Amino acid sequence: MKNQNDLKTNLTMLTDFYEITMANGYFTNGYADTIVYFDMFFRRVPDDGGYAIMAGVQQLIEYLENLTFTKEDIEYLRDCKIFNEDFIRYLENFKFSCDVWAVPEGTPIFPVEPIITVRGPVIQAQFIETMLLLTINHQSLIATKANRIVRAAQGRAVMEFGSRRAQGADGAILGARAAYIGGCCGTACTICDRDYGVKALGTMAHSWIQLFDSELEAFRAYAREYPSQCTLLVDTYNVLKSGVPNAIKVFNEELVPRGFRPAGIRIDSGDITYLSRKARKMLDSAGFEDCKICASNSLDEYIIRDMLMQGACVDSFGVGERLITSSSEPVFGGVYKLSGVEDAQGNIIPKIKISENVAKITTPCFKNLWRLYDRESGKAIADVITLHDEVIDDSKPYELFDPDHIWKRKTVTNFRAVELREKIFEHGKCIAKPRDLDEIREYCMKQVDTLWEEVTRFENPHQYYVDLSQKLWDVKNRLISEHRF
Amino acid sequence: MKNQNDLKTNLTMLTDFYEITMANGYFTNGYADTIVYFDMFFRRVPDDGGYAIMAGVQQLIEYLENLTFTKEDIEYLRDCKIFNEDFIRYLENFKFSCDVWAVPEGTPIFPVEPIITVRGPVIQAQFIETMLLLTINHQSLIATKANRIVRAAQGRAVMEFGSRRAQGADGAILGARAAYIGGCCGTACTICDRDYGVKALGTMAHSWIQLFDSELEAFRAYAREYPSQCTLLVDTYNVLKSGVPNAIKVFNEELVPRGFRPAGIRIDSGDITYLSRKARKMLDSAGFEDCKICASNSLDEYIIRDMLMQGACVDSFGVGERLITSSSEPVFGGVYKLSGVEDAQGNIIPKIKISENVAKITTPCFKNLWRLYDRESGKAIADVITLHDEVIDDSKPYELFDPDHIWKRKTVTNFRAVELREKIFEHGKCIAKPRDLDEIREYCMKQVDTLWEEVTRFENPHQYYVDLSQKLWDVKNRLISEHRF
Structure with missing residues (x-):
């Protein structure tokens, strides 16, 4: 199983033009080294299904490993005549240095979860938005269908x-x-x-x-x-x-x-x-x-x-x-949003995007994602989004609550808590363990089997729980209040 | 405007596997040199519109010019262990030698018209089906939307x-x-x-x-x-x-x-x-x-x-x-059907595909495609599909008739008849004149302007006439009768 796509056009320039205008602006405004956090998440499952299937991570890895501006790219950018020459030189010596966490391919995924998180200099983390979304959106769409x-x-x-x-x-x-x-x-x-x-x-x-x-x-x-x-x-x-x-x-x-x-x-x-x-x-x-x-x-x-x-x-x-084409719904609507910025001391300042449309309010902070499985049935009970340094101790009871209706609470016991994402890049270096496509496919089938039948219905499936930890909910709620008043 | 896609993966092997099993079968059954005719056409306009826009011809040309089986392709095919060794050697020395006619990019096109015709050895004409359809279907879909x-x-x-x-x-x-x-x-x-x-x-x-x-x-x-x-x-x-x-x-x-x-x-x-x-x-x-x-x-x-x-x-x-994604209708349903086979003497034997579903009956013969424009208004009156060697003489009145309801007839005068397709490959060599993208875009706008407003409505547009010449209709009708009885 050899991959001959190495010969393929370098896709570094498959990026929205505004990623470059912004990168140039960050550069000239002294933000070149500012460390930020971006999350990819999606808001609804295509075909109103109960879950989606994560796919495309391998191609995202290949894209990130091959990020480099060729001589022709640099010429093209210089010809645009709107970019700072120092910025162009920065691109000439561009070296990807971000950390990236991703849910492994084949995993059932649910709305609002941070299925990918990128941490790194804002120029870089911003620049990769287009291809990151394109790659994961496309393959997750088709895997789900x-x-x-x-x-x-x-x-x-x-x-x-x-x-x-x-x-x-x-x-x-x-x-x-x-x-x-x-x-x-x-x-x-x-x-x-x-x-x-x-x-x-x-x-x-x-x-x-x-x-x-x-x-x-x-x-x-x-x-x-x-x-x-x-x-x-x-x-x-x-x-x-x-x-x-x-x-x-x-x-x-x-x-x-x-x-x-x-x-x-x-x-x-x-x-x-x-x-x-x-x-x-x-x-x-x-x-x-x-x-x-x-x-x-x-x-x-x-x-x-x-x-x-x-x-x-x-x-x-x-x-x-x-x-x-997933013709009944040919778009997987993943988005990529800023969730935090590090200050000079390395403190993470959480960032939120407010909207009149409640569903469009983002969840701030550098986060982690957990899946709780019932130890007896093996079934998935809920996913929990926590702050990045929180640990869910599955030797003790854990209280879940609905982030929209917080009086809906439920204590779970006898469960296994699993961190759903793996770190795939560290300081720009790929550290993902290579996975065979057959292995991914088998893993997918097994993971889908951990979902209750109610979640897998084609129409009107039961909505799987994706909750926030109390700590994360508190930060989000505080930021919303601050923005409102 | 340089095209750096030359570096791209050779897409020769982007073909349905059955194109290869059939090619091998044609080869071993002595059909290697049999000359056939294939037409690409589509059956309905996406979004129930009144017309579509032809696009993707340039990429089809690039694909056909780059058709070649690499060492890795040959190894892969040999490893399949179902193909004749002489056939594999034929592929090693593969040289595209077909003639191809295509409607130029940017042209409004209508259902059932032969927007592309390929003439050549059946192995070749069959083999290119997948990429020909993929390329034209995709870009025509998006240009139309x-x-x-x-x-x-x-x-x-x-x-x-x-x-x-x-x-x-x-x-x-x-x-x-x-x-x-x-x-x-x-x-x-x-x-x-x-x-x-x-x-x-x-x-x-x-x-x-x-x-x-x-x-x-x-x-x-x-x-x-x-x-x-x-x-x-x-x-x-x-x-x-x-x-x-x-x-x-x-x-x-x-x-x-x-x-x-x-x-x-x-x-x-x-x-x-x-x-x-x-x-x-x-x-x-x-x-x-x-x-x-x-x-x-x-x-x-x-x-x-x-x-x-x-x-x-x-x-x-x-x-x-x-x-x-043309999300309201993300598929352009172009198909590619056999319309004729040459016998040993070079006579073209017309081929038809019969179906209980009348709309799925194909139009046989090696054909030509004409558009008639009113000389006064400049507007497009109708398209006429003729036998390849028929000429529509626009110095004389011409009688159009509805191929489904042949009593519906109309004689047009004072019109200009234009052959809608150009030959883009001759014996496997590209002879298309290079066209600038801006030129194509401008041509598209002008051509859309030749359509009556009734045809351009978003909903319930007037159905533009696409008629058959009397000679072509006679052949088609004869073949249908022969198959029925």
Whole structure:
């Protein structure tokens, strides 16, 4: 599993222009060495789901490790004729030196949690905003959608088939990577197999059938070529009258005598529930009970759920545009907000952004994020956001309270408290332990299993608790009061 | 305007795996040299609009020019252990040799038209399907959405601000390029300026304001740094009580004495219609009638239309996630279908894909695409799809007819017939004339102006005529009949 993306365009300049105008302004105003804290968090789960899946951290790491301004970048910035020459020289010698904490890929995440925190000189911490958000927003969006679709399939295989409708090459490649984290078992995107080891799958398009003189001839040619993995597309002309009978004929004539079993048939149009049930019977009667039926064509979690409820005989699903763009909600709304500034003595001054819209008020301070698991059931009880130096002692009872309705309190006992984030950069150096994509995917499945079923419903899920520690709540409340009066 | 993307990962392997299994099968079945015709077309306009905007041809050209299998690709394919060794050697020496015709970027396009046609050996013409669709689908989607938003703004500037919510780096960079073609005047995406010359714009985020001791201090620092292009973000605390008064104070204290005029203020939250009207009055009273007001925050064509209808005093719009992902409909459903095969004598055998769903029946044959313009008004009357060797003689009356309801006929006179597509590859060599992005953008605006207003409505637009020539209709009808009986 080699990564050939090292050759890729340096993406340092994939940044909003205002990050540079601000950086230049911080520099000339003497803030070059001011240490700040930024948090990434999101406000709601796409599709009104109960949780999202964190993804994209590996690509964020690659971006941060490769941050460097090329000669062309420097020329470009100088040509803008609005930046201070000393600032440009600073960029020429730019060396990323921030600390970064992140929730590991594959973890279920919830609104308002600081899923990433960056600590470092304001010029740097500000500059990386655009790519940090782009990377995590994109992959978390797709991993979250994939996880919904995979759950709808109830253990059946889901393959990512959407490259041709992806929003750009990275949309296809990294989207397929994220879909794998979320639980897909493979992709049609060959380059994602080559670079990330996500198994590439696929057999034939309708054009294969059309090119031959007949469907039967096309099937025969395919079966001869790929006897050990022969999946035939049966809907070019007529699934039940032509496709399935021809497939059975070819299985019998080309595979069985050579000691092979058919891999499957694929249905890509029509009423798949009806067709798959009829096709199943035909295959079974012909002695091909082991021949799988694959469905594709504008699928998503809702259609798959309904098809299975109506008894569709489908063993695997190929899901395209609705997965690779998360078309029902194609935006993961992560934001990146200033939460603190260090003074000359190194004291952290908490920063808050006030808004008339209560949901848009940020949580100040350098923070930590904990997940409490019930020791008996293993289920996740709640997440707690604390000050960075607080420790949740799970040998003692802990009182949770709703930060919006503080009279709602609940004491938990017999739980395990886990720090949810890991430090991935220290003084600009990556210290994250490398993780295999299969390991991330497995971790994701296990973590989703720790959620109560109520949280995993597609519609109207139970809202998982994300609470603040008393100390953090006190600081936030004090800052709000100070701003209001 | 240099393009540094040459360094980018070779995207040859960004292809659906089945393109390779089919290619191998064509090869081993003796179809390596079979010449085929494929068309790209789409079935409906996103957002139920009246037309789409073609975009992405330049990136398709770059992809086709760089088609080559690296040593690593070949190793990967060999490791799959299902491909014929002669086929792998063929790929090692792969040289693209197809002819390609495409509608130029910036052109309004309509459903069922062959916007791209590829002629060449089936292995090649099939192989490029995924990237051809991905590239054109993505950029046409965004150019189409941008054009809607720009029209809603009625001449006011629209800037693309969505990088952080884009689906991957290319989603941001090429999305910004496509948005420019569709009519945006600039982008926040710096790298898109460096590489494509799309003017990068942007001033400050809320974090800039938060970092200083006060909003006033933050504004002062910014005005001193950028006196000639000073746009201040006025909604961090309170637009009317704090933001605008502080901006006016700073304009007066920092800009006017030094001979500068303010560039603008930006409002990013709250009821922008109300706030902009109040802010306009305050700025005017202070003698800053020339100070522009920029609005941002979850905008799209509908919100902009409504804001302007309600008298919002906004001079420019920054549009983010709803543009860069086309969030109301994030998929452009272009497809790529076989339309003909040459026999040994070079005769073109037309191919059709039949479907119970009438809209999914393809149009066979090697075709050409014409647009008829009224000589008097300059307006586009209809598009006509003909056989490739038909000529529409615009010195004579021409009879249009509806291909679905053939009794609907109309004879047009005094028109100009223009072939809509240009040949961009001949025997695998690019022969497209290079076009400047500004030129494409201007061409787009002019071409949209040739559409009747009825066609450009956001909702329920008039359906523009896309007709078949009598000869083409006859072939299609004959093939349908042959398949049915």
